Amino acid sequence: MRRKLSLPLLNLEQLIPAAARRPAKPTVDVVRERLGGRASTEPGAGELVTLTTARGAELAGVVLFRKGDAVDVWVDTPDTTSSVHNVNIPPFSVASQGVVRRAHRDDVAPLRTATSESLAAVAADARVFGALIEGQRIRFQHGGALSEGTLVEKCRFGGLVQRDDGTLLGVGFRRLWPAQSGDAEQN
Numbered sequence: 001m002r003r004k005l006s007l008p009l010l011n012l013e014q015l016i017p018a019a020a021r022r023p024a025k026p027t028v029d030v031v032r033e034r035l036g037g038r039a040s041t042e043p044g045a046g047e048l049v050t051l052t053t054a055r056g057a058e059l060a061g062v063v064l065f066r067k068g069d070a071v072d073v074w075v076d077t078p079d080t081t082s083s084v085h086n087v088n089i090p091p092f093s094v095a096s097q098g099v100v101r102r103a104h105r106d107d108v109a110p111l112r113t114a115t116s117e118s119l120a121a122v123a124a125d126a127r128v129f130g131a132l133i134e135g136q137r138i139r140f141q142h143g144g145a146l147s148e149g150t151l152v153e154k155c156r157f158g159g160l161v162q163r164d165d166g167t168l169l170g171v172g173f174r175r176l177w178p179a180q181s182g183d184a185e186q187n
Contacts, residue, residue: 028160036156037074041065045130046123048111051075051103054107060115061101061108061125064173067157070106072156074098074122098122100157122174131172132159137179140171147180 032038051059051073061073071175076098082118098118132138140149140161147168153160158172 008024009011013020025172028168030033031168032153032155032160034141035158035160035172036065038058038153039065039067039156040134040154041156042067043069045132046125048123048125049108049113050074050113051101051113052107052109059101060119062119062126064100064126066105071103071105071108073101073108074119074126075101076116076119125174127161128178129176132176132178139177139179140169140170142169143174151176152155 014142026034041064042132044063047063049061049063051061052141053059053182059073059075060073063071064074065072132154133150133155134151137148138161139146139149147163149161149163151159152162152168159176161171161176163169
């Protein structure tokens with residue numbers, strides 16, 4: 001006659017100290033989602049615009065992505081009472097001084113006033129990123145160092161880059177430039 005034994009179940013991860021546990025590397029799908037999903041913008045990335053909110057506030061901004069009636073606009077000053085949607089962008093994909101708002105194309109108009117240096121810099125980076133194409137050889141900044149690789153996939157707010165050693169990285173649009181024989185300008 002066989003006897004069935006019940007053994008206690010252990011969560012082995014609890015036995016490993018928290019400092020020794022390594023966080024799981026994000027999958028390509030997770031990184032793609034953090035960068036806004038695979039997409040190529042229509043012409044207009046990098047345009048300086050005025051975003052009008054539902055309450056009538058006018059915010060200076062930069063078009064990061066345009067597709068049909070949807071426009072994603074970077075604004076330096078967040079307006080928490082507007083009807084446009086905040087786009088959840090992680091800190092590694094864009095600099096932390098701005099907020100991206102999703103709006104309808106009717107809510108944006110060309111900017112008719114002077115703009116800040118920081119907004120002009122974002123506009124320049126958005127124009128450079130908008131001109132990149134998948135499969136192009138690029139330079140990118142990751143961890144403070146400049147490297148070269150291939151732009152495997154463009155997303156709304158950055159791209160998936162394959163380093164020369166085969167590693168895939170998610171890089172924000174402000175840290176991507178076309179590969180050049182000379183030195184690329186760092187942000």
